[in-house]
Amino acid sequence: MNEIMEYLPFIIPIIIVELVLMVAALVHLLKYKKFRFGNQILWIVIVVFLQIIGPILYFTIGRGDE
Amino acid sequence: MMAVLELKNLEKSFGKLEVIKDLSFAVEEHSVFGFIGKNGAGKTTTMKMILGFLQPDAGEIYVNGERVAYGNSKTNRYIGYLPDVPEFYGYMSPKEYLRLCGEITGLPKEVTQARSKELLSMVGLENTNRRIRGFSRGMKQRLGIAQALLNEPRLLICDEPTSALDPIGRKEILDILSIARERTTIVFSTHILSDVERIADNIGVINDGKLVLEGPVQNIKNMKRKDTIQIVLSNQEMNTELMSRINELPFVLEGALEKDGILIKLTNAEKFGKEIMSLLVREDIPVLRYEILEPSLENVFLEVVG
Amino acid sequence: MKGYLAFTKKEFVEQIRTYRLLICLSVFFLFGLMSPLLAKLLPEILSGMDLQGMVLAIPEATAMDAYAQFFKNITQMGIIVILLVFGGVISNELTKGTLINILAKGLGRHTVILAKYTAMLVLWTLALAFASLVNHGYTMYMFDTSDISNLLFSLFCLWLFGAFLLSLIILSSVLTGGNFGGLILTVVVLGGLLILDLFPKLEKVNPIYLSSHNLEFLTGALMPADALLPVLVTIALLIGNILVSISLFNHKKL
Numbered sequence: 001m002n003e004i005m006e007y008l009p010f011i012i013p014i015i016i017v018e019l020v021l022m023v024a025a026l027v028h029l030l031k032y033k034k035f036r037f038g039n040q041i042l043w044i045v046i047v048v049f050l051q052i053i054g055p056i057l058y059f060t061i062g063r064g065d066e
Numbered sequence: 067m068m069a070v071l072e073l074k075n076l077e078k079s080f081g082k083l084e085v086i087k088d089l090s091f092a093v094e095e096h097s098v099f100g101f102i103g104k105n106g107a108g109k110t111t112t113m114k115m116i117l118g119f120l121q122p123d124a125g126e127i128y129v130n131g132e133r134v135a136y137g138n139s140k141t142n143r144y145i146g147y148l149p150d151v152p153e154f155y156g157y158m159s160p161k162e163y164l165r166l167c168g169e170i171t172g173l174p175k176e177v178t179q180a181r182s183k184e185l186l187s188m189v190g191l192e193n194t195n196r197r198i199r200g201f202s203r204g205m206k207q208r209l210g211i212a213q214a215l216l217n218e219p220r221l222l223i224c225d226e227p228t229s230a231l232d233p234i235g236r237k238e239i240l241d242i243l244s245i246a247r248e249r250t251t252i253v254f255s256t257h258i259l260s261d262v263e264r265i266a267d268n269i270g271v272i273n274d275g276k277l278v279l280e281g282p283v284q285n286i287k288n289m290k291r292k293d294t295i296q297i298v299l300s301n302q303e304m305n306t307e308l309m310s311r312i313n314e315l316p317f318v319l320e321g322a323l324e325k326d327g328i329l330i331k332l333t334n335a336e337k338f339g340k341e342i343m344s345l346l347v348r349e350d351i352p353v354l355r356y357e358i359l360e361p362s363l364e365n366v367f368l369e370v371v372g
Numbered sequence: 373m374k375g376y377l378a379f380t381k382k383e384f385v386e387q388i389r390t391y392r393l394l395i396c397l398s399v400f401f402l403f404g405l406m407s408p409l410l411a412k413l414l415p416e417i418l419s420g421m422d423l424q425g426m427v428l429a430i431p432e433a434t435a436m437d438a439y440a441q442f443f444k445n446i447t448q449m450g451i452i453v454i455l456l457v458f459g460g461v462i463s464n465e466l467t468k469g470t471l472i473n474i475l476a477k478g479l480g481r482h483t484v485i486l487a488k489y490t491a492m493l494v495l496w497t498l499a500l501a502f503a504s505l506v507n508h509g510y511t512m513y514m515f516d517t518s519d520i521s522n523l524l525f526s527l528f529c530l531w532l533f534g535a536f537l538l539s540l541i542i543l544s545s546v547l548t549g550g551n552f553g554g555l556i557l558t559v560v561v562l563g564g565l566l567i568l569d570l571f572p573k574l575e576k577v578n579p580i581y582l583s584s585h586n587l588e589f590l591t592g593a594l595m596p597a598d599a600l601l602p603v604l605v606t607i608a609l610l611i612g613n614i615l616v617s618i619s620l621f622n623h624k625k626l
Binding site for chain 2: 475
């Protein structure tokens with residue numbers, strides 16, 4: 001238990017950032033539904049299961065043009 | 067009258083393909099110039115050279131008396147440009163986009179604001195506050211006109227402003243251009259001749275890299291004209307006989323039997339028409355309809371470009 | 373000048389609304405946070421492993437280990453993120469045609485390049501500063517940081533390397549067409565520089581130096597004076613990249 005307490009200052013921010021990125025990407029991809037490649041289901045899987053890297057990939061190369 | 071735009075002996079090739087060969091024309095202030103040509107005739111190439119986006123192989127371009135330099139053209143401050151498919155930053159709203167345009171051209175804030183409001187209502191986007199990313203083709207075209215007119219340009223250049231649009235969108239754009247002609251000189255390219263007839267004062271027809279025809283729309287319609295007389299007989303059996311008689315007449319250029327009657331091409335319908343009528347009376351041929359067809363720009367165009 | 377400010381502002385708006393700012397700041401925040409954490413955890417994980425009786429003598433982690441992780445993260449993952457975020461900085465606008473309206477308004481082409489570079493540089497500076505602050509804070513919380521020297525200079529080297537990389541992205545983006553052309557060319561050039569780095573004689577005229585010796589400044593093995601040549605070479609290359617980009621862009625067909 002003490003161990004976990006010691007690492008809380010690390011774990012909480014990491015979880016917050018992960019969630020922020022995931023939610024931002026999910027909201028965006030559910031709203032616009034346009035992709036340079038792949039489809040919506042594929043990107044939902046990537047964004048939800050590939051922590052941090054998934055949303056980054058979505059925003060940088062997966063997202064369709066405006 | 068001063069020429070806002072002047073092209074002198076322009077030439078441009080892409081590799082071995084000579085797109086523009088010796089193109090010259092001038093556009094006078096407060097006129098609407100229709101730049102007509104088939105697809106691929108070099109209209110867009112010419113416009114891009116006027117904007118300094120492409121380098122001519124030879125020749126000179128003057129905007130408002132200043133020579134256009136390739137790459138970094140100062141003369142663009144006199145120009146408003148509407149590309150054939152205008153593209154915007156999808157994450158901005160129309161208002162934000164016009165604000166950016168105003169800042170780039172160095173307009174004072176209040177002026178940009180006032181003009182944006184006026185222009186957006188002119189193009190019918192005054193209540194559209196969402197971002198540009200969801201706009202239709204026609205909406206983008208209308209915003210394109212608004213951004214092109216923002217800095218009150220001396221010269222508005224529109225590249226095929228109507229060709230990608232449906233009939234309603236086309237009418238909207240032509241109406242907007244008719245309003246814009248009150249404030250500026252307009253050069254627009256097109257291959258849709260009815261659009262030219264609606265709003266242009268002068269036209270230039272480009273074919274094979276050269277201007278093959280230039281002048282006021284009205285003069286061109288009359289000058290080059292071959293009149294056409296259409297005759298429909300009540301007794302269809304007499305068609306062939308009449309045809310042979312008509313083709314004997316010296317002033318007739320061509321007589322042809324078409325499904326909507328006999329079409330006679332001749333140089334002056336009013337003068338020689340009487341002779342055709344007297345022929346009909348003399349031979350006692352009953353006529354259902356006799357009509358002098360209006361000359362259309364399309365006929366002229368097909369004739370010179372043909 | 374007005375045009376430059378306006379276009380730079382547009383770039384900032386773009387960074388925010390296309391989520392580039394969010395991505396850069398969150399990723400670099402995580403780098404700052406995870407580096408000391410990894411340094412702390414790695415020995416514990418290793419000692420916890422059952423190595424069939426073998427005993428590993430693993431020294432206790434120090435602040436240097438945290439910084440070693442930090443530099444490794446930034447120069448590997450960090451650079452990949454920068455490439456992904458900025459790879460299409462000019463080619464995107466060229467392939468889409470969004471620059472046409474803007475240039476037809478008489479905005480100088482050099483202004484476009486300079487404004488874009490400014491905005492990229494500001495974002496890189498923010499992200500690196502953020503990561504450095506977080507990293508240093510957590511490192512102080514976990515370890516003793518009293519024997520760290522030349523920290524600011526070492527970070528400056530990393531920053532300068534990033535600034536050089538951004539100028540390289542701009543040049544590659546102007547040189548090539550297509551959406552990913554700039555990205556690919558930048559990676560190729562970076563690969564070339566890494567190969568050149570294998571030759572010790574060329575080491576000091578290579579910007580890679582600024583991203584591969586950061587820890588040695590902290591331990592005191594290298595002093596700022598040692599990096600004078602690489603710093604000057606990198607600044608010269610960076611300015612050269614921007615100037616060549618401007619001149620090429622001025623003559624680009626649109």
